[in-house]
Amino acid sequence: MFEATNLNRRNHQIQWLFKVLFGMMTLILIVPVALILGVLVAKGGPAISMEFLFSMPRNGLTEGGILPALIGTMWLVGVALLASVPVGIAAAIYLSEYAPDNWLTRGINLAIINLAGVPSIVHALFGVGAFVVFAGFGASILAASLTLAVMTLPVVIVATRESLQAVPMAFREACWNMGATRWQTIRIVVLPNSVSGILTGIILEVSRTAGETAPIMFTGAAMFLPFLPQGVLDQTMALSMHLFVISNSIPGMSEEFKYGTALVLISLVLLMNALSISFRVYLRGKKKW
Amino acid sequence: MWRVDLADRSRAELAIQVQKLSLWYGNFQALFEVDLDVKRGSITALIGPSGCGKSTLLRSVNRINERLGSYVRATGSVHVLGHNVLGEDVELARLRRQVGMVFQRPNPLPLSVRDNVLFGHRLHRADEKFSKSQEDEIMEAALRQVLLWDEVKDDLGQRAIGLSLEAQQKLCIARLLPVKPAVILMDEPTSALDPQATEALEHLIWELRGDYTILIVTHNMAQARRASEETAFMLLGRVVEHRRTDALFLTPRKQETADYIEGRYG
Numbered sequence: 125m126f127e128a129t130n131l132n133r134r135n136h137q138i139q140w141l142f143k144v145l146f147g148m149m150t151l152i153l154i155v156p157v158a159l160i161l162g163v164l165v166a167k168g169g170p171a172i173s174m175e176f177l178f179s180m181p182r183n184g185l186t187e188g189g190i191l192p193a194l195i196g197t198m199w200l201v202g203v204a205l206l207a208s209v210p211v212g213i214a215a216a217i218y219l220s221e222y223a224p225d226n227w228l229t230r231g232i233n234l235a236i237i238n239l240a241g242v243p244s245i246v247h248a249l250f251g252v253g254a255f256v257v258f259a260g261f262g263a264s265i266l267a268a269s270l271t272l273a274v275m276t277l278p279v280v281i282v283a284t285r286e287s288l289q290a291v292p293m294a295f296r297e298a299c300w301n302m303g304a305t306r307w308q309t310i311r312i313v314v315l316p317n318s319v320s321g322i323l324t325g326i327i328l329e330v331s332r333t334a335g336e337t338a339p340i341m342f343t344g345a346a347m348f349l350p351f352l353p354q355g356v357l358d359q360t361m362a363l364s365m366h367l368f369v370i371s372n373s374i375p376g377m378s379e380e381f382k383y384g385t386a387l388v389l390i391s392l393v394l395l396m397n398a399l400s401i402s403f404r405v406y407l408r409g410k411k412k413w
Numbered sequence: 414m415w416r417v418d419l420a421d422r423s424r425a426e427l428a429i430q431v432q433k434l435s436l437w438y439g440n441f442q443a444l445f446e447v448d449l450d451v452k453r454g455s456i457t458a459l460i461g462p463s464g465c466g467k468s469t470l471l472r473s474v475n476r477i478n479e480r481l482g483s484y485v486r487a488t489g490s491v492h493v494l495g496h497n498v499l500g501e502d503v504e505l506a507r508l509r510r511q512v513g514m515v516f517q518r519p520n521p522l523p524l525s526v527r528d529n530v531l532f533g534h535r536l537h538r539a540d541e542k543f544s545k546s547q548e549d550e551i552m553e554a555a556l557r558q559v560l561l562w563d564e565v566k567d568d569l570g571q572r573a574i575g576l577s578l579e580a581q582q583k584l585c586i587a588r589l590l591p592v593k594p595a596v597i598l599m600d601e602p603t604s605a606l607d608p609q610a611t612e613a614l615e616h617l618i619w620e621l622r623g624d625y626t627i628l629i630v631t632h633n634m635a636q637a638r639r640a641s642e643e644t645a646f647m648l649l650g651r652v653v654e655h656r657r658t659d660a661l662f663l664t665p666r667k668q669e670t671a672d673y674i675e676g677r678y679g
Contacts, residue, residue: 298520301477302533302588303509312532317523 164387171384185348185366185374190385195352196265196360197392200340201333203269203356204276209326211273212280219281220288221310240278244338247275251343266356268344272333279332283325287318320407327400331393337364347373363389427492428453428596428626429474434489436469436478443469445650446489451643453595456618456627458641458658460634462673466650467630471598474498474628475512476505494595510537513589514598518605519581521573521588526565529573529584530555534591555590559583560617579610583617597621599629603636615640634674638662646670 128136175189182188223229251271261267291314299309337345345365353360367385370377429451436444443466451457459467472478476498478485490497498508510533521529530552534543543551552569556562561583565571573584582602589597599618603611611633618627618640631637637644638658645655646669654661654670665671 294518294520295522297477297480298516298522298585299532300480301475301509301514302536303506304536305506308536312524313522 161390164383164390167379168383168385168387171378171380172387176384177388180350181348185370186377186381190363190366190388192349192352193361193363193366193385194388196345197334197363197389199265199353199356199360200269200272200344200362201330203265204272204333205326205330207270208273208276208280208329212277213284213322215277216281216284216288217310220285221306221314236278236281239274240282242275244275244336247271248339248342250274251339256343261357263342263346263359264344264357265353265360266344268340268360268362269356271339271343272336275336275339276329276333279329280326283329284318284322287321287325288314290321291317320404323407324400324404327396327403331396331400334393334396335364335389337362337368340365341368363392426453427451428455428494429628430490430492430495431470431473432490432492434470434473434487434491436466436473436485436487438481439484443650444473444487447647447650447652449645449652449655451596451626451628453626454623455643456622456629456641457643457645458637459628459630459645459647460632460637460673461647461653463632465647467647468600470647471600471628471630474596474598475509475514476503477514506537510592511594512596512598513592513594515582515585515589515600515602517601519578519585521576521581521584523572523574525570526573526576526584527552527569530588531591532588537592551591555587556584558590558621559587560613560620561587577610578606579613582606582610582614586617586621594625596626596628599627601630601632604632611636634662646673648673 177189177194178191179189180191219229219232223232248271251267251274255261255267255270256263259267261270295313295317296309299313300306304312340362344359345362346359347361347365347369349359349361363385367382367389370385371382427450429449431447431449434444434447435442447466447470449470459470461467469478473487473491474493478487487499489499491499493508493512497503498512513533522532524532531548534548534551553562553566556565561580564580565576565584573581576584582605586597602618603614606614615636618629621627622642629637629641641658643655644658644661646653646661646665646667648669654665654667656666661670662674665674
């Protein structure tokens with residue numbers, strides 16, 4: 125009496141069809157990633173050498189290395205982080221732990237979502253107006269980094285807020301019921317248990333910042349500079365900008381150099397992602413629940 | 414805060430004195446002019462069907478109802494050790510030091526056993542200096558009092574969340590003790606536990622009477638009979654009957670009480 129009927133068989137067939145369909149979609153998803161990496165490694169790999177990584181470009185960028193761009197990207201990312209992380213985390217803590225649920229909070233949340241959706245070229249124009257011209261920083265690392273910081277702020281806020289809210293409410297209530305203030309609760313229970321998520325969010329954000337071109341193009345990144353940046357008010361080269369320039373505007377540029385630069389940029393990003401993932405795994409192992 | 418005027422002196426005989434307490438959640442009235450006296454050092458059980466207001470009454474004593482927002486309104490008074498806790502000048506941190514609470518689900522903090530037990534102590538006595546050995550003594554005394562010391566003494570650094578539910582619930586009681594609360598509120602403290610653990614907890618609660626005043630909400634009438642000295646039966650936001658536990662269960666005066674304890678509703 126338990127044999128499969130035609131209806132059962134048809135159901136099984138349909139179910140198999142969907143499984144295969146969804147599986148194929150998943151495969152399609154990883155094809156571009158694999159292709160990009162494969163092509164970059166194959167075409168750019170031979171360009172990578174100590175000289176390529178650690179020397180100044182020569183002969184109209186067509187020879188030598190990418191050192192100033194590499195260093196410049198680190199400057200930009202570092203200063204952007206210094207600006208966006210404290211503000212972003214503080215704002216996220218306020219929104220998650222203190223803010224009452226009213227129209228103002230909802231408005232702020234809406235603004236954050238919208239800020240995340242602003243195209244990067246618009247951020248670039250904002251950066252020119254606000255930091256280069258109005259604040260008087262000129263085209264500089266400071267102006268470019270602040271532009272990147274404004275752009276990344278919503279992501280830092282959202283990542284932090286989500287990690288904070290992943291800490292079960294019961295822990296907070298247990299703390300409050302013992303007579304702890306909100307801040308004591310945040311310091312003793314909430315932050316220690318969300319720090320892994322916060323750091324991961326930040327590192328992932330860094331990797332996005334490293335790849336941005338538009339926001340730094342008008343605010344501080346230069347096509348070519350014969351020196352390394354000495355301070356935040358200097359202009360700088362950057363990997364993303366460098367890649368854009370050598371792919372577009374330099375005749376006679378060797379393919380190897382272009383792919384090599386792209387490979388360095390993507391390796392930097394992947395390295396940071398890997399770092400953040402291993403960090404998360406490590407901290408999750410130490411989690412107390 | 415905690416002003417003592419002479420009129421309040423007589424009230425100090427009682428650990429908790431609720432007078433004409435009415436409470437609304439928005440437009441829904443959950444408590445209707447409730448009166449309840451709880452003697453110092455006694456165990457009082459609150460029983461009644463779901464939604465009768467017993468948890469609301471319990472949570473009014475340490476004012477954690479208010480966390481639900483401004484739509485919770487209360488009139489009347491709740492005196493703890495002779496002081497009205499619904500008054501304007503009550504510091505909630507000090508109120509919750511005096512009135513500890515234990516919940517349905519054990520809620521140890523994501524810290525070590527040691528840090529859990531010392532949590533309230535460190536919170537409320539942060540302006541005093543304690544050496545590590547003093548802290549150890551305080552911790553050991555609390556863990557011994559909840560009969561948990563032998564189970565955890567070999568690894569006090571272990572995560573509290575990893576303990577059995579029974580041990581977690583004992584720990585949640587232990588962490589109240591170092592600050593010597595006058596009152597411990599318990600909201601169905603054994604309902605997440607198996608029968609054996611329940612028995613162990615009831616035993617512990619019984620041992621704590623005298624030193625602490627305990628107000629316990631329970632759905633389990635057998636528990637009320639076993640582990641309380643007085644019982645208040647609540648129905649639809651009112652206290653119907655409040656007497657010695659044996660008297661209430663043997664010879665209930667009100668028909669509603671009799672119906673409830675015989676299991677006709679609830």
